Structure formats: C-alpha cells, structure tokens
Amino acid sequence: MTSAPALGVEVPASSANLGPGFDALAVALDLSLSVWTVPRGDRRVRTEGEGADELPPGDDNLIWRSLMAYCDWAGAPAPDVSLRVRNRIPLERGLGSSAAATVAGLALGRALVGGAGDARLLALAAGIEGHPDNVAAALLGGLVVCADGRATRCEPTQRLRPLLCVPPARSSTAHSRGLVPATVATADAAANGARAALVLSGLAGLVAWDPRAMVDVLHEPARCEAMADSGTLVRALRRGGLGACLSGAGPAVLAVAPRGDDRAVSLVRGHLTDGWRLVPLDWALAGARVSAAATG
Numbered sequence: 001m002t003s004a005p006a007l008g009v010e011v012p013a014s015s016a017n018l019g020p021g022f023d024a025l026a027v028a029l030d031l032s033l034s035v036w037t038v039p040r041g042d043r044r045v046r047t048e049g050e051g052a053d054e055l056p057p058g059d060d061n062l063i064w065r066s067l068m069a070y071c072d073w074a075g076a077p078a079p080d081v082s083l084r085v086r087n088r089i090p091l092e093r094g095l096g097s098s099a100a101a102t103v104a105g106l107a108l109g110r111a112l113v114g115g116a117g118d119a120r121l122l123a124l125a126a127g128i129e130g131h132p133d134n135v136a137a138a139l140l141g142g143l144v145v146c147a148d149g150r151a152t153r154c155e156p157t158q159r160l161r162p163l164l165c166v167p168p169a170r171s172s173t174a175h176s177r178g179l180v181p182a183t184v185a186t187a188d189a190a191a192n193g194a195r196a197a198l199v200l201s202g203l204a205g206l207v208a209w210d211p212r213a214m215v216d217v218l219h220e221p222a223r224c225e226a227m228a229d230s231g232t233l234v235r236a237l238r239r240g241g242l243g244a245c246l247s248g249a250g251p252a253v254l255a256v257a258p259r260g261d262d263r264a265v266s267l268v269r270g271h272l273t274d275g276w277r278l279v280p281l282d283w284a285l286a287g288a289r290v291s292a293a294a295t296g
Contacts, residue, residue: 007111008036008291011104012284013089014096014137015162015254018203019214019245020195021145022180026096026133026248027203028141028284029162031088033100035063035108037081049087050097062098066105066128067112073124076113083108092170094248099125099134107139107288122151134248141287143203156283157205158259163268165253167229168275176249179222188217199243203256211243211256220246227251229273236271 013031017023045061055061059068063083071078089097102125110116116124118139125135126149136144136151143154198213215238223246224231230251237244242264243256257264269278 005112005292006037007108008034009104009107009111009288010034010291011100011107011138011288012141012286014099014134014248015094015164015252016096016133016137016248017216017219017245018196018199018254019220019243020192020216020218021133021199022192022216022219023131023133024146025144025196025200026137026146027143027156027162028137028287029095029164030282030284031095031279032284033089033097033104034086035104036084037079037108038084039082040080041082043082045083045085047085047087049085050089051087051091054091055085055087062101063105063108066102066125067109068105069124069128070106070109070116070121071113074109074113074115076109076115079112090166090252092172093166093252094171094173094176094246094250095164095166095252096134096138096248098173099129099138102128103135103138103288107290111290119150123149137287139287141285142283143200145200154200154204155285156203157209158283159205160203160209160256161259162281162283163255163257163265164247164279164281165233165255165268165272166277166279167251167253169227169229169251171227171249171251173249176223176226179226180219181222184218192216192218209243209256209258211238211241214238214243214245214256216245223250229276233271233273233276237268240267240271242267 016026126132202209
C-alpha cells in the first residue's frame with residue numbers, strides 16, 4: 001500500500017442505445033457521480049446520495065475494484081486511501097450507474113499512477129462492464145458511437161435536450177439483457193441500422209431531428225413487454241410527437257425534445273403515473289474529470 005495525493009473525479013450518467021443503436025450509441029447526461037480520495041478510514045468507501053444504504057462499503061465496491069483493476073494493469077501498488085462518494089445517478093434504471101462507477105475507479109487509478117490513454121482506459125472499462133457504450137459516454141462525454149472496439153465522440157446539438165423519466169421500479173442490466181432475442185430478421189436489422197444513423201445524425205445536429213427514428217425493433221419490444229409501465233410511456237410519448245425510448249436497458253425512459261419547448265415538458269409530465277418523476281436534464285459535454293482539489 002502506498003500513500004497518494006488527494007484526488008477527485010466527476011463522471012456523468014449516460015443513456016445507451018437511444019432506441020435503435022443497440023450496444024453502439026450512447027449520450028452523457030448531466031447527472032453525476034463524484035468520488036474523491038480521503039485518508040484511510042474504517043471503511044474503504046463511504047457513499048452519500050443514491051444507493052447510500054446498499055452499495056458495498058468494502059473492497060468489493062465497484063469503484064474500488066475498478067481502481068484496483070487499473071493498478072493491477074499498471075503493475076502499481078494499491079493506494080492507502082479510502083473513497084468518499086456522492087452519487088446522483090439512480091441505480092438499476094438504465095442510466096449507466098455501474099459504468100460511471102467503473103470509469104470513476106479507472107480514472108482515479110490513472111491519475112494516481114499514470115500510464116494509459118483514453119483508448120486503453122475504454123478497453124479496460126468495457127472489459128469490466130461487458131459492453132462499451134455507457135463507459136464510452138461516461139469517459140468521453142457528449143454523444144458517442146462505438147464500433148470495433150473504438151469509440152468516436154460527437155458534439156450533441158444544443159437545439160435538443162433530454163427529458164428523463166425515472167420510475168420507482170428497477171431492473172438489473174443482466175436481467176434486461178437476457179430479454180433480448182438471440183436472432184433477428186435481416187430486414188429488421190437493416191431498418192434498425194438506418195434509423196440508428198438518423199438518430200446519430202439528428203442528435204449531432206447534422207440533419208433535422210426526426211423523432212420517428214428512435215423506434216427500435218431489436219431489443220425494445222421484449223423489454224417493453226416485460227417493463228409494461230415503461231413501454232406504455234414510450235408509446236404515449238411517441239404518439240405525442242416526441243422521440244422516446246428506453247434509457248439503456250430500462251426501465252427509465254428518455255425523451256428528446258426541442259430546447260425551450262414547454263409543451264413537450266407538459267406532455268411528458270402529463271403521462272407520468274404514480275412514483276415516476278420527470279428530470280429535465282442537459283447533455284454532459286465533459287466526460288470523466290479529475291481534479292487535484294476536489295472537496296466535499
């Protein structure tokens with residue numbers, strides 16, 4: 001164990017898939033996970049905010065395990081520190097909470113011992129998380145497209161904004177991924193690819209935004225059937241003219257609306273049932289940010 005300088009990292013939430021971009025598209029959202037190192041205490045990790053009563057306080061915490069994975073990769077000793085965490089990202093809603101934790105630990109490890117660029121950090125994060133989309137958005141910020149082990153970042157247009165609908169129900173990513181069919185028809189795959197290109201181009205501001213492009217036929221039908229309230233909300237928002245989809249594996253729902261459109265906000269709010277909450281957000285343009293002066 002080695003002593004280490006006081007460091008902090010802030011990592012954004014993310015919404016993956018964006019409808020038809022299964023395991024390929026994601027965007028960073030301005031809900032954050034903040035972590036900073038403190039002198040070694042009786043707990044390895046102290047968490048405030050979302051998940052404070054359930055996230056592990058010991059060495060099995062995902063942030064710490066990710067930090068240690070980086071140290072192992074770099075051949076560096078473990079730092080003799082504890083971690084203080086402030087989490088604003090709801091757990092098990094499809095908002096990249098585990099991806100943010102993974103990136104936070106890896107980014108702290110890199111800041112402490114050096115040695116890796118973003119491409120290597122992304123590969124390590126994808127290996128821990130199991131897929132690259134959320135971790136790429138968490139690391140790089142903005143709008144990302146992942147293909148062949150690489151992530152390309154785009155600037156999301158400021159003409160649009162995300163409206164996040166968070167349900168009381170939760171669903172683990174492992175369970176949600178198990179709902180996805182193993183095979184799909186070629187025509188469905190081709191149509192999904194075309195819509196994914198339209199979503200990417202529209203969110204990047206390269207073409208006019210077409211909310212109809214957010215429709216998916218590969219992963220959402222089975223998930224929306226299993227998450228009935230989420231499926232009902234997605235369909236209602238689409239009928240109202242908004243782009244809407246499951247956020248990642250769900251059950252949260254992401255709507256995309258023109259910036260400043262109060263009608264869209266009212267439309268979304270009017271379709272929420274008991275326990276759901278509307279969180280108007282913005283894109284997170286910065287990804288993981290490390291600071292030597294982060295404080296609580």
